[in-house]
Amino acid sequence: MxxxxxxxxxxxxxxxxxxxxxxxxxxxxxxxxxxxxxxxxxxxxxxxxxxxxxxxxxxxxxxxxxxxxxxxxxxxxxxxxVGMVFQDYALFPHMTVEKNIRFGLHKLNRKERNARVEEMLALVNLTEFRHRYPYELSGGQQQRVALARALAPKxxxxxxxxxxxxxxxxxxxxxxxxxxxxxxxxxxxxxxxxxxxxxxxxxxxxxxxxxxxxxxxxxxxxxxxxxxxxxxxxx
Ligand SMILES: Nc1ncnc2c1ncn2[C@@H]1O[C@H](COP(=O)(O)OP(=O)(O)O)[C@@H](O)[C@H]1O
Ligand SMILES: [Mg+2]
Incomplete structure:
Protein backbone atom coordinates (compact mmCIF):
# COMPACT_ATOMS: atom_id res chain seq x y z
CA MET A 1 0.00 0.00 0.00
CA VAL A 82 4.25 15.04 3.45
CA GLY A 83 2.72 18.36 2.29
CA MET A 84 0.40 20.19 4.68
CA VAL A 85 -2.37 22.76 4.33
CA PHE A 86 -3.77 24.07 7.61
CA GLN A 87 -7.09 25.64 8.48
CA ASP A 88 -5.61 29.15 8.57
CA TYR A 89 -3.35 28.52 5.50
CA ALA A 90 -0.28 29.70 7.49
CA LEU A 91 1.14 31.73 4.57
CA PHE A 92 4.24 33.83 5.19
CA PRO A 93 2.79 37.37 5.43
CA HIS A 94 6.03 39.12 4.42
CA MET A 95 6.45 37.06 1.24
CA THR A 96 4.70 37.47 -2.10
CA VAL A 97 2.64 34.67 -3.66
CA GLU A 98 5.65 33.65 -5.75
CA LYS A 99 8.02 33.57 -2.77
CA ASN A 100 5.55 31.61 -0.65
CA ILE A 101 5.40 28.94 -3.37
CA ARG A 102 9.19 28.98 -3.88
CA PHE A 103 9.83 28.47 -0.15
CA GLY A 104 10.00 24.65 0.01
CA LEU A 105 11.97 24.16 -3.21
CA HIS A 106 15.54 24.49 -1.90
CA LYS A 107 16.40 20.96 -3.06
CA LEU A 108 15.98 22.00 -6.73
CA ASN A 109 18.50 24.02 -8.72
CA ARG A 110 17.60 27.55 -9.77
CA LYS A 111 16.30 26.64 -13.21
CA GLU A 112 14.15 23.77 -11.94
CA ARG A 113 12.87 25.96 -9.12
CA ASN A 114 11.78 28.73 -11.49
CA ALA A 115 10.06 26.23 -13.77
CA ARG A 116 8.24 24.61 -10.85
CA VAL A 117 7.00 27.99 -9.53
CA GLU A 118 5.62 28.86 -12.98
CA GLU A 119 3.93 25.48 -13.21
CA MET A 120 2.30 25.85 -9.80
CA LEU A 121 1.16 29.44 -10.44
CA ALA A 122 -0.51 28.27 -13.66
CA LEU A 123 -2.02 25.22 -11.94
CA VAL A 124 -3.89 27.31 -9.36
CA ASN A 125 -4.50 30.14 -11.85
CA LEU A 126 -2.60 32.81 -9.91
CA THR A 127 0.12 33.80 -12.38
CA GLU A 128 -1.08 37.40 -12.56
CA PHE A 129 -1.14 37.65 -8.73
CA ARG A 130 2.45 36.48 -8.27
CA HIS A 131 3.75 39.77 -6.85
CA ARG A 132 0.91 40.26 -4.35
CA TYR A 133 1.22 39.72 -0.62
CA PRO A 134 -1.24 37.46 1.27
CA TYR A 135 -3.13 40.46 2.74
CA GLU A 136 -3.84 41.63 -0.84
CA LEU A 137 -5.66 38.38 -1.69
CA SER A 138 -9.16 37.02 -1.03
CA GLY A 139 -9.64 33.98 1.24
CA GLY A 140 -10.07 31.68 -1.76
CA GLN A 141 -6.91 33.00 -3.42
CA GLN A 142 -4.94 32.59 -0.18
CA GLN A 143 -6.11 29.02 -0.01
CA ARG A 144 -4.88 28.40 -3.56
CA VAL A 145 -1.45 29.79 -2.61
CA ALA A 146 -1.33 27.44 0.38
CA LEU A 147 -2.21 24.53 -1.90
CA ALA A 148 0.38 25.51 -4.51
CA ARG A 149 3.02 25.86 -1.80
CA ALA A 150 2.19 22.40 -0.39
CA LEU A 151 2.11 20.75 -3.84
CA ALA A 152 5.24 22.44 -5.26
CA PRO A 153 7.79 19.95 -3.78
CA LYS A 154 5.64 17.08 -5.18
N1 LIG B 1 -1.90 20.28 22.39
C1 LIG B 1 -2.86 19.61 23.06
N2 LIG B 1 -2.70 19.28 24.37
C2 LIG B 1 -3.64 18.57 25.02
N3 LIG B 1 -4.78 18.12 24.47
C3 LIG B 1 -5.00 18.41 23.17
C4 LIG B 1 -4.05 19.17 22.39
N4 LIG B 1 -4.54 19.29 21.13
C5 LIG B 1 -5.73 18.66 21.13
N5 LIG B 1 -6.01 18.13 22.34
C6 LIG B 1 -7.19 17.34 22.70
O1 LIG B 1 -7.21 16.16 21.92
C7 LIG B 1 -8.53 15.86 21.47
C8 LIG B 1 -8.55 15.77 19.94
O2 LIG B 1 -8.25 17.03 19.41
P1 LIG B 1 -8.11 17.29 17.85
O3 LIG B 1 -7.24 16.26 17.26
O4 LIG B 1 -7.71 18.71 17.69
O5 LIG B 1 -9.61 17.04 17.36
P2 LIG B 1 -10.34 17.50 15.99
O6 LIG B 1 -9.31 17.97 15.03
O7 LIG B 1 -11.07 16.27 15.56
O8 LIG B 1 -11.29 18.59 16.39
C9 LIG B 1 -9.44 16.94 22.04
O9 LIG B 1 -10.03 16.46 23.20
C10 LIG B 1 -8.47 18.08 22.35
O10 LIG B 1 -8.93 18.83 23.44
MG1 LIG C 1 -9.03 19.84 14.10
Missing part, protein backbone atom coordinates in the same frame (compact mmCIF):
# COMPACT_ATOMS: atom_id res chain seq x y z
CA UNK A 2 1.18 3.53 -0.77
CA UNK A 3 0.24 4.79 2.70
CA UNK A 4 0.09 2.28 5.53
CA UNK A 5 -0.76 3.25 9.08
CA UNK A 6 -0.94 0.52 11.70
CA UNK A 7 -2.31 0.65 15.23
CA UNK A 8 -1.45 4.26 16.02
CA UNK A 9 -1.83 5.23 19.70
CA UNK A 10 -1.25 8.67 21.13
CA UNK A 11 -1.95 10.63 24.31
CA UNK A 12 -1.20 14.29 25.03
CA UNK A 13 1.05 14.95 28.03
CA UNK A 14 -0.88 14.88 31.28
CA UNK A 15 -4.03 13.42 29.67
CA UNK A 16 -5.70 10.50 31.52
CA UNK A 17 -6.85 8.82 28.34
CA UNK A 18 -5.42 8.19 24.88
CA UNK A 19 -6.67 10.62 22.21
CA UNK A 20 -5.89 8.11 19.44
CA UNK A 21 -6.72 4.52 20.34
CA UNK A 22 -5.52 2.22 17.59
CA UNK A 23 -5.95 4.03 14.26
CA UNK A 24 -5.10 1.96 11.16
CA UNK A 25 -5.63 2.71 7.47
CA UNK A 26 -4.27 1.70 4.03
CA UNK A 27 -4.43 4.18 1.16
CA UNK A 28 -3.68 3.50 -2.51
CA UNK A 29 -1.62 5.87 -4.68
CA UNK A 30 -3.67 8.81 -5.93
CA UNK A 31 -6.60 8.10 -3.61
CA UNK A 32 -8.38 10.96 -1.80
CA UNK A 33 -9.55 9.97 1.67
CA UNK A 34 -11.73 12.17 3.87
CA UNK A 35 -11.40 11.78 7.61
CA UNK A 36 -14.77 12.83 9.00
CA UNK A 37 -15.53 13.31 12.67
CA UNK A 38 -16.96 15.66 15.28
CA UNK A 39 -14.90 18.42 16.78
CA UNK A 40 -12.49 16.90 19.32
CA UNK A 41 -12.60 13.41 17.80
CA UNK A 42 -8.86 13.48 17.06
CA UNK A 43 -8.73 14.39 13.33
CA UNK A 44 -6.03 17.06 13.61
CA UNK A 45 -4.06 14.88 16.01
CA UNK A 46 -3.94 12.07 13.43
CA UNK A 47 -2.67 14.50 10.76
CA UNK A 48 -0.04 15.84 13.19
CA UNK A 49 1.12 12.27 13.87
CA UNK A 50 1.36 11.50 10.14
CA UNK A 51 3.27 14.74 9.52
CA UNK A 52 5.69 14.06 12.38
CA UNK A 53 4.62 17.03 14.49
CA UNK A 54 3.75 14.63 17.34
CA UNK A 55 5.35 11.32 18.34
CA UNK A 56 2.98 8.34 18.80
CA UNK A 57 3.03 6.11 21.91
CA UNK A 58 3.09 3.22 19.47
CA UNK A 59 2.23 2.45 15.87
CA UNK A 60 3.68 2.50 12.37
CA UNK A 61 3.40 5.13 9.61
CA UNK A 62 4.75 4.24 6.15
CA UNK A 63 4.43 6.63 3.19
CA UNK A 64 5.66 5.57 -0.26
CA UNK A 65 7.94 2.83 1.13
CA UNK A 66 9.48 5.28 3.58
CA UNK A 67 9.07 4.25 7.24
CA UNK A 68 8.19 7.58 8.90
CA UNK A 69 7.89 6.01 12.34
CA UNK A 70 7.75 2.64 14.04
CA UNK A 71 8.99 1.17 17.35
CA UNK A 72 12.63 2.05 16.57
CA UNK A 73 12.63 5.20 14.45
CA UNK A 74 11.08 8.64 14.14
CA UNK A 75 11.71 10.63 10.98
CA UNK A 76 11.53 14.45 11.25
CA UNK A 77 8.67 16.22 9.40
CA UNK A 78 10.89 17.73 6.67
CA UNK A 79 12.10 14.28 5.52
CA UNK A 80 8.69 12.63 5.24
CA UNK A 81 7.53 13.96 1.87
CA UNK A 155 4.80 15.55 -1.80
CA UNK A 156 4.14 11.80 -1.69
CA UNK A 157 1.16 12.59 0.53
CA UNK A 158 -0.86 15.77 0.95
CA UNK A 159 -2.77 16.39 4.18
CA UNK A 160 -5.42 19.08 4.47
CA UNK A 161 -6.91 20.12 7.81
CA UNK A 162 -10.38 21.65 7.35
CA UNK A 163 -9.16 23.85 4.48
CA UNK A 164 -12.63 25.32 3.76
CA UNK A 165 -13.52 26.50 7.23
CA UNK A 166 -12.55 30.13 6.54
CA UNK A 167 -14.40 30.40 3.20
CA UNK A 168 -18.00 31.50 2.65
CA UNK A 169 -20.41 28.79 1.52
CA UNK A 170 -20.62 29.58 -2.21
CA UNK A 171 -16.84 29.80 -2.53
CA UNK A 172 -16.47 26.62 -0.49
CA UNK A 173 -18.66 24.69 -2.99
CA UNK A 174 -16.78 26.01 -6.03
CA UNK A 175 -13.35 25.43 -4.54
CA UNK A 176 -13.95 21.89 -3.38
CA UNK A 177 -14.88 20.79 -6.92
CA UNK A 178 -11.79 22.54 -8.29
CA UNK A 179 -9.65 21.02 -5.56
CA UNK A 180 -10.77 17.51 -6.39
CA UNK A 181 -9.97 18.08 -10.07
CA UNK A 182 -6.54 19.47 -9.22
CA UNK A 183 -5.68 16.56 -6.92
CA UNK A 184 -6.77 14.03 -9.54
CA UNK A 185 -4.95 15.88 -12.32
CA UNK A 186 -1.71 15.79 -10.30
CA UNK A 187 -2.34 12.23 -9.00
CA UNK A 188 -1.84 13.46 -5.44
CA UNK A 189 -2.56 10.98 -2.64
CA UNK A 190 -4.53 13.01 -0.10
CA UNK A 191 -5.97 12.84 3.39
CA UNK A 192 -8.53 15.56 3.89
CA UNK A 193 -9.94 16.28 7.34
CA UNK A 194 -13.38 17.78 7.82
CA UNK A 195 -16.38 17.80 10.16
CA UNK A 196 -18.69 18.52 7.17
CA UNK A 197 -20.21 15.43 5.54
CA UNK A 198 -21.10 17.34 2.35
CA UNK A 199 -17.45 18.40 1.90
CA UNK A 200 -16.32 14.82 2.40
CA UNK A 201 -18.81 13.51 -0.16
CA UNK A 202 -17.88 16.16 -2.74
CA UNK A 203 -14.14 15.71 -2.48
CA UNK A 204 -13.22 12.18 -1.50
CA UNK A 205 -13.03 8.74 -3.07
CA UNK A 206 -13.53 7.25 0.38
CA UNK A 207 -14.94 8.59 3.64
CA UNK A 208 -13.54 7.34 6.92
CA UNK A 209 -15.67 8.07 9.98
CA UNK A 210 -13.68 8.76 13.11
CA UNK A 211 -15.05 8.55 16.64
CA UNK A 212 -13.35 8.23 20.03
CA UNK A 213 -9.89 8.02 18.49
CA UNK A 214 -10.53 5.21 16.02
CA UNK A 215 -12.34 4.33 12.80
CA UNK A 216 -16.08 3.67 13.16
CA UNK A 217 -16.90 2.89 9.50
CA UNK A 218 -15.75 3.58 5.92
CA UNK A 219 -17.69 4.14 2.69
CA UNK A 220 -16.66 4.62 -0.95
CA UNK A 221 -18.21 7.69 -2.65
CA UNK A 222 -19.61 7.99 -6.18
CA UNK A 223 -16.98 10.54 -7.24
CA UNK A 224 -14.69 8.40 -9.40
CA UNK A 225 -17.41 7.93 -11.98
CA UNK A 226 -17.76 11.66 -12.64
CA UNK A 227 -14.12 12.82 -12.87
CA UNK A 228 -13.32 14.56 -16.17
CA UNK A 229 -9.59 15.37 -16.57
CA UNK A 230 -10.32 17.76 -19.47
CA UNK A 231 -12.00 20.41 -17.31
CA UNK A 232 -9.44 22.97 -16.05
CA UNK A 233 -9.21 23.97 -12.37
CA UNK A 234 -9.71 27.37 -10.71
CA UNK A 235 -10.84 29.30 -13.79
Missing amino acids: FVQINDLHFSYKGAHEETIKGFSISITKGEIVSLLGDSGSGKSTILRLIAGLEMPNQGVVVVNDCVCCDDCQFMPPEDRG PALLILDEPFSNLDTSLQHRIRDDLRRLLKQTGTTTIFVTHDEEDAEALADRIVYLGEGKIKKQIMTENNKTFNPQIPCFV
Whole structure:
Protein backbone atom coordinates (compact mmCIF):
# COMPACT_ATOMS: atom_id res chain seq x y z
CA MET A 1 0.00 0.00 0.00
CA PHE A 2 1.18 3.53 -0.77
CA VAL A 3 0.24 4.79 2.70
CA GLN A 4 0.09 2.28 5.53
CA ILE A 5 -0.76 3.25 9.08
CA ASN A 6 -0.94 0.52 11.70
CA ASP A 7 -2.31 0.65 15.23
CA LEU A 8 -1.45 4.26 16.02
CA HIS A 9 -1.83 5.23 19.70
CA PHE A 10 -1.25 8.67 21.13
CA SER A 11 -1.95 10.63 24.31
CA TYR A 12 -1.20 14.29 25.03
CA LYS A 13 1.05 14.95 28.03
CA GLY A 14 -0.88 14.88 31.28
CA ALA A 15 -4.03 13.42 29.67
CA HIS A 16 -5.70 10.50 31.52
CA GLU A 17 -6.85 8.82 28.34
CA GLU A 18 -5.42 8.19 24.88
CA THR A 19 -6.67 10.62 22.21
CA ILE A 20 -5.89 8.11 19.44
CA LYS A 21 -6.72 4.52 20.34
CA GLY A 22 -5.52 2.22 17.59
CA PHE A 23 -5.95 4.03 14.26
CA SER A 24 -5.10 1.96 11.16
CA ILE A 25 -5.63 2.71 7.47
CA SER A 26 -4.27 1.70 4.03
CA ILE A 27 -4.43 4.18 1.16
CA THR A 28 -3.68 3.50 -2.51
CA LYS A 29 -1.62 5.87 -4.68
CA GLY A 30 -3.67 8.81 -5.93
CA GLU A 31 -6.60 8.10 -3.61
CA ILE A 32 -8.38 10.96 -1.80
CA VAL A 33 -9.55 9.97 1.67
CA SER A 34 -11.73 12.17 3.87
CA LEU A 35 -11.40 11.78 7.61
CA LEU A 36 -14.77 12.83 9.00
CA GLY A 37 -15.53 13.31 12.67
CA ASP A 38 -16.96 15.66 15.28
CA SER A 39 -14.90 18.42 16.78
CA GLY A 40 -12.49 16.90 19.32
CA SER A 41 -12.60 13.41 17.80
CA GLY A 42 -8.86 13.48 17.06
CA LYS A 43 -8.73 14.39 13.33
CA SER A 44 -6.03 17.06 13.61
CA THR A 45 -4.06 14.88 16.01
CA ILE A 46 -3.94 12.07 13.43
CA LEU A 47 -2.67 14.50 10.76
CA ARG A 48 -0.04 15.84 13.19
CA LEU A 49 1.12 12.27 13.87
CA ILE A 50 1.36 11.50 10.14
CA ALA A 51 3.27 14.74 9.52
CA GLY A 52 5.69 14.06 12.38
CA LEU A 53 4.62 17.03 14.49
CA GLU A 54 3.75 14.63 17.34
CA MET A 55 5.35 11.32 18.34
CA PRO A 56 2.98 8.34 18.80
CA ASN A 57 3.03 6.11 21.91
CA GLN A 58 3.09 3.22 19.47
CA GLY A 59 2.23 2.45 15.87
CA VAL A 60 3.68 2.50 12.37
CA VAL A 61 3.40 5.13 9.61
CA VAL A 62 4.75 4.24 6.15
CA VAL A 63 4.43 6.63 3.19
CA ASN A 64 5.66 5.57 -0.26
CA ASP A 65 7.94 2.83 1.13
CA CYS A 66 9.48 5.28 3.58
CA VAL A 67 9.07 4.25 7.24
CA CYS A 68 8.19 7.58 8.90
CA CYS A 69 7.89 6.01 12.34
CA ASP A 70 7.75 2.64 14.04
CA ASP A 71 8.99 1.17 17.35
CA CYS A 72 12.63 2.05 16.57
CA GLN A 73 12.63 5.20 14.45
CA PHE A 74 11.08 8.64 14.14
CA MET A 75 11.71 10.63 10.98
CA PRO A 76 11.53 14.45 11.25
CA PRO A 77 8.67 16.22 9.40
CA GLU A 78 10.89 17.73 6.67
CA ASP A 79 12.10 14.28 5.52
CA ARG A 80 8.69 12.63 5.24
CA GLY A 81 7.53 13.96 1.87
CA VAL A 82 4.25 15.04 3.45
CA GLY A 83 2.72 18.36 2.29
CA MET A 84 0.40 20.19 4.68
CA VAL A 85 -2.37 22.76 4.33
CA PHE A 86 -3.77 24.07 7.61
CA GLN A 87 -7.09 25.64 8.48
CA ASP A 88 -5.61 29.15 8.57
CA TYR A 89 -3.35 28.52 5.50
CA ALA A 90 -0.28 29.70 7.49
CA LEU A 91 1.14 31.73 4.57
CA PHE A 92 4.24 33.83 5.19
CA PRO A 93 2.79 37.37 5.43
CA HIS A 94 6.03 39.12 4.42
CA MET A 95 6.45 37.06 1.24
CA THR A 96 4.70 37.47 -2.10
CA VAL A 97 2.64 34.67 -3.66
CA GLU A 98 5.65 33.65 -5.75
CA LYS A 99 8.02 33.57 -2.77
CA ASN A 100 5.55 31.61 -0.65
CA ILE A 101 5.40 28.94 -3.37
CA ARG A 102 9.19 28.98 -3.88
CA PHE A 103 9.83 28.47 -0.15
CA GLY A 104 10.00 24.65 0.01
CA LEU A 105 11.97 24.16 -3.21
CA HIS A 106 15.54 24.49 -1.90
CA LYS A 107 16.40 20.96 -3.06
CA LEU A 108 15.98 22.00 -6.73
CA ASN A 109 18.50 24.02 -8.72
CA ARG A 110 17.60 27.55 -9.77
CA LYS A 111 16.30 26.64 -13.21
CA GLU A 112 14.15 23.77 -11.94
CA ARG A 113 12.87 25.96 -9.12
CA ASN A 114 11.78 28.73 -11.49
CA ALA A 115 10.06 26.23 -13.77
CA ARG A 116 8.24 24.61 -10.85
CA VAL A 117 7.00 27.99 -9.53
CA GLU A 118 5.62 28.86 -12.98
CA GLU A 119 3.93 25.48 -13.21
CA MET A 120 2.30 25.85 -9.80
CA LEU A 121 1.16 29.44 -10.44
CA ALA A 122 -0.51 28.27 -13.66
CA LEU A 123 -2.02 25.22 -11.94
CA VAL A 124 -3.89 27.31 -9.36
CA ASN A 125 -4.50 30.14 -11.85
CA LEU A 126 -2.60 32.81 -9.91
CA THR A 127 0.12 33.80 -12.38
CA GLU A 128 -1.08 37.40 -12.56
CA PHE A 129 -1.14 37.65 -8.73
CA ARG A 130 2.45 36.48 -8.27
CA HIS A 131 3.75 39.77 -6.85
CA ARG A 132 0.91 40.26 -4.35
CA TYR A 133 1.22 39.72 -0.62
CA PRO A 134 -1.24 37.46 1.27
CA TYR A 135 -3.13 40.46 2.74
CA GLU A 136 -3.84 41.63 -0.84
CA LEU A 137 -5.66 38.38 -1.69
CA SER A 138 -9.16 37.02 -1.03
CA GLY A 139 -9.64 33.98 1.24
CA GLY A 140 -10.07 31.68 -1.76
CA GLN A 141 -6.91 33.00 -3.42
CA GLN A 142 -4.94 32.59 -0.18
CA GLN A 143 -6.11 29.02 -0.01
CA ARG A 144 -4.88 28.40 -3.56
CA VAL A 145 -1.45 29.79 -2.61
CA ALA A 146 -1.33 27.44 0.38
CA LEU A 147 -2.21 24.53 -1.90
CA ALA A 148 0.38 25.51 -4.51
CA ARG A 149 3.02 25.86 -1.80
CA ALA A 150 2.19 22.40 -0.39
CA LEU A 151 2.11 20.75 -3.84
CA ALA A 152 5.24 22.44 -5.26
CA PRO A 153 7.79 19.95 -3.78
CA LYS A 154 5.64 17.08 -5.18
CA PRO A 155 4.80 15.55 -1.80
CA ALA A 156 4.14 11.80 -1.69
CA LEU A 157 1.16 12.59 0.53
CA LEU A 158 -0.86 15.77 0.95
CA ILE A 159 -2.77 16.39 4.18
CA LEU A 160 -5.42 19.08 4.47
CA ASP A 161 -6.91 20.12 7.81
CA GLU A 162 -10.38 21.65 7.35
CA PRO A 163 -9.16 23.85 4.48
CA PHE A 164 -12.63 25.32 3.76
CA SER A 165 -13.52 26.50 7.23
CA ASN A 166 -12.55 30.13 6.54
CA LEU A 167 -14.40 30.40 3.20
CA ASP A 168 -18.00 31.50 2.65
CA THR A 169 -20.41 28.79 1.52
CA SER A 170 -20.62 29.58 -2.21
CA LEU A 171 -16.84 29.80 -2.53
CA GLN A 172 -16.47 26.62 -0.49
CA HIS A 173 -18.66 24.69 -2.99
CA ARG A 174 -16.78 26.01 -6.03
CA ILE A 175 -13.35 25.43 -4.54
CA ARG A 176 -13.95 21.89 -3.38
CA ASP A 177 -14.88 20.79 -6.92
CA ASP A 178 -11.79 22.54 -8.29
CA LEU A 179 -9.65 21.02 -5.56
CA ARG A 180 -10.77 17.51 -6.39
CA ARG A 181 -9.97 18.08 -10.07
CA LEU A 182 -6.54 19.47 -9.22
CA LEU A 183 -5.68 16.56 -6.92
CA LYS A 184 -6.77 14.03 -9.54
CA GLN A 185 -4.95 15.88 -12.32
CA THR A 186 -1.71 15.79 -10.30
CA GLY A 187 -2.34 12.23 -9.00
CA THR A 188 -1.84 13.46 -5.44
CA THR A 189 -2.56 10.98 -2.64
CA THR A 190 -4.53 13.01 -0.10
CA ILE A 191 -5.97 12.84 3.39
CA PHE A 192 -8.53 15.56 3.89
CA VAL A 193 -9.94 16.28 7.34
CA THR A 194 -13.38 17.78 7.82
CA HIS A 195 -16.38 17.80 10.16
CA ASP A 196 -18.69 18.52 7.17
CA GLU A 197 -20.21 15.43 5.54
CA GLU A 198 -21.10 17.34 2.35
CA ASP A 199 -17.45 18.40 1.90
CA ALA A 200 -16.32 14.82 2.40
CA GLU A 201 -18.81 13.51 -0.16
CA ALA A 202 -17.88 16.16 -2.74
CA LEU A 203 -14.14 15.71 -2.48
CA ALA A 204 -13.22 12.18 -1.50
CA ASP A 205 -13.03 8.74 -3.07
CA ARG A 206 -13.53 7.25 0.38
CA ILE A 207 -14.94 8.59 3.64
CA VAL A 208 -13.54 7.34 6.92
CA TYR A 209 -15.67 8.07 9.98
CA LEU A 210 -13.68 8.76 13.11
CA GLY A 211 -15.05 8.55 16.64
CA GLU A 212 -13.35 8.23 20.03
CA GLY A 213 -9.89 8.02 18.49
CA LYS A 214 -10.53 5.21 16.02
CA ILE A 215 -12.34 4.33 12.80
CA LYS A 216 -16.08 3.67 13.16
CA LYS A 217 -16.90 2.89 9.50
CA GLN A 218 -15.75 3.58 5.92
CA ILE A 219 -17.69 4.14 2.69
CA MET A 220 -16.66 4.62 -0.95
CA THR A 221 -18.21 7.69 -2.65
CA GLU A 222 -19.61 7.99 -6.18
CA ASN A 223 -16.98 10.54 -7.24
CA ASN A 224 -14.69 8.40 -9.40
CA LYS A 225 -17.41 7.93 -11.98
CA THR A 226 -17.76 11.66 -12.64
CA PHE A 227 -14.12 12.82 -12.87
CA ASN A 228 -13.32 14.56 -16.17
CA PRO A 229 -9.59 15.37 -16.57
CA GLN A 230 -10.32 17.76 -19.47
CA ILE A 231 -12.00 20.41 -17.31
CA PRO A 232 -9.44 22.97 -16.05
CA CYS A 233 -9.21 23.97 -12.37
CA PHE A 234 -9.71 27.37 -10.71
CA VAL A 235 -10.84 29.30 -13.79
N1 LIG B 1 -1.90 20.28 22.39
C1 LIG B 1 -2.86 19.61 23.06
N2 LIG B 1 -2.70 19.28 24.37
C2 LIG B 1 -3.64 18.57 25.02
N3 LIG B 1 -4.78 18.12 24.47
C3 LIG B 1 -5.00 18.41 23.17
C4 LIG B 1 -4.05 19.17 22.39
N4 LIG B 1 -4.54 19.29 21.13
C5 LIG B 1 -5.73 18.66 21.13
N5 LIG B 1 -6.01 18.13 22.34
C6 LIG B 1 -7.19 17.34 22.70
O1 LIG B 1 -7.21 16.16 21.92
C7 LIG B 1 -8.53 15.86 21.47
C8 LIG B 1 -8.55 15.77 19.94
O2 LIG B 1 -8.25 17.03 19.41
P1 LIG B 1 -8.11 17.29 17.85
O3 LIG B 1 -7.24 16.26 17.26
O4 LIG B 1 -7.71 18.71 17.69
O5 LIG B 1 -9.61 17.04 17.36
P2 LIG B 1 -10.34 17.50 15.99
O6 LIG B 1 -9.31 17.97 15.03
O7 LIG B 1 -11.07 16.27 15.56
O8 LIG B 1 -11.29 18.59 16.39
C9 LIG B 1 -9.44 16.94 22.04
O9 LIG B 1 -10.03 16.46 23.20
C10 LIG B 1 -8.47 18.08 22.35
O10 LIG B 1 -8.93 18.83 23.44
MG1 LIG C 1 -9.03 19.84 14.10
